[in-house]
Amino acid sequence: MLLENMNMAIHAIKANKMRSFLTMLGIIIGIGSVIAIVSIGDTMRFMVSDLYKNVGMTLAYVYVWPADGDGMRESDYFTLDETERMKEVFGDELTYIDSNASVNAEALYGRNKVKYQFEGIYADYSAVHEINIVYGRNLNEADIKGRKNNVVLEANGAKELFGTENAVGKTFRTTIYGSTDDYHVVGIYRLDQSPFEAIMAGRSETRAGYMPDTLLTWPNDTFFGVRVFAREGTDMKVFSDKLSAYLAKTKNRNKEDIAFSSAASEMGTVDAVMGGLSAAVGGIAAISLLVGGIGIMNIMLVSVTERTREIGIRKALGAKTRDIMIQFLTESAILSALGGILGVLTGAGLVMAGGLLFGIGVVIKPAVILVAVGFSALVGLFFGIYPAQKAAKADPIDALRYE
Structure with a gap:
């Protein structure tokens, strides 16, 4: 019975191809908008998650x-002795620590x-953050402890300054904290960015480089x-409580x-905000499904009117009210489902x-499609x-008289 109803529904849809397509258009736009918006939101969330993983969770x-x-008290500031x-105290729980010092400076070469x-970094920074050295070497323990004027430059910046990426061994002058000195390039690294990272970073005239943390303190x-x-896999909430309690004690401060x-x-x-925005915008887009649904109801009412004699004949031949209702409901569901698939x-x-187009891997969840x-x-x-009920309740005598 179900297969018969589906066959009749498909035949009716084929009989009026253009009208059926226009009826489905509201569903197509609604479902397409929801899929696109939710997928874009999931893609953005995945890229943000990937970005944070690259930085270090x-x-x-x-x-x-x-x-x-x-x-602030003078004791609130940190010292190198305190970091040691x-x-x-924390042992292998603390994989890396530095002063988080950085400085903007203008490098001069010719x-x-x-x-x-x-x-500013220490020699073991590469253990927690990948530095893709392509020429020369990374900063080592001797550079850090000796406060040597050695630097590692990003490849594009090195090419701008020296005219070549392989600038290992070259020297430039710059002023840091009011003191002008020569600095020696010991390594060149490649900054590998995903398209999303490049978009987030934007176009900047400022280039990147590393130097001993001890020079900046x-x-x-x-x-x-x-x-x-x-340490990898650490519960950061537990680690936060432990580190905050230690610092509150050593600096004579409250934990707060x-x-x-x-x-x-x-x-x-960020993930919660983006998830909420994606759901909200997706919900707004889903409103267009109501418009599509009203279009289906409208066209089904027209279909019921056009097929009044057919309904009368079927009922006269013994079709029950339930059979007529299921027939039109099946047609309505197939029409809508086809619109959903498209x-x-x-x-x-x-x-x-x-x-x-943008070179970005997209995330489309099968569950969302289903x-x-x-x-x-x-x-x-x-x-x-409603149209199915109207068709089902039609009086067979009146239906047969309908012209």
Whole structure:
């Protein structure tokens, strides 16, 4: 019986191809919009998650910030000795720690001038953050402890400054903290960015480079906060509580005065916001499904009117009210489901085309597709109930007389 009803529904849809397509158009637009928006949202969330993973999920910044609004004490600042003690106290729980110091400076070589942001690091920084060295070497322990004027430059910046990427062994001049000195290039690294990272970074005239952290904490070796990396797999909430309690004790502060900002918590916040926006915009787009549903109801009412004699003949031959109702509900559901399938293909196709255009891997969840097609069929059933009831309740005598 179901197969017969489906066959009749498909025949009726084929008999009026253009009208059927226009009827499905509202569903196609609605489902396509929902699929596209949800997929774009999931793709953005995946890329943000991937970006944070590249930065390091155990990364955190820690500093003292009086909760009562009082000013900073001299003891609130960190020293190199304190960071060494923290390494001893936390052992392998603390994979890396530095002053998080950086400086903007203009590098000079001949007539070339390039703006740089130099980040201070220790020799073991590459253990927690990948530095793709393509020429020369990374900074080592001797560079750090000896406070040597050695730097590692990003390849594009090196080419701008020296006219070649392989600038290992070359020297440039720059001014840091009012002191002008010569700095020696010991390594060149390649900054491998995904298309999303490049978009987030934007176009900047400032190039990147690394130098010994000890050069940027000189001359008094005190700094506002520290950058830490915990061991992989660490529960950052537990680690935060433990580190905050330790610093509150050593700096004679309340635990609330210790500010702890981790990449994991930031990613969670960003993911929640983006998920909420995606759901909200997807919900707004889903309103167009109601328009599509009303279109289906309208066309089904027209179909009932056009097929009044057919209904009368079927009822005269013994078809029950339930059979007539199921026939028109089946036609309505198929019409809506076909619109849903075309909408899925349209929405997914647009997202995939956009991904290929921008070189970004897209995320399209099968569950979203199944829910979208199922929901479109339900919309067809819901808005097909009234026309189906009208057809089912038709008096067979009046139906046979209808011209």
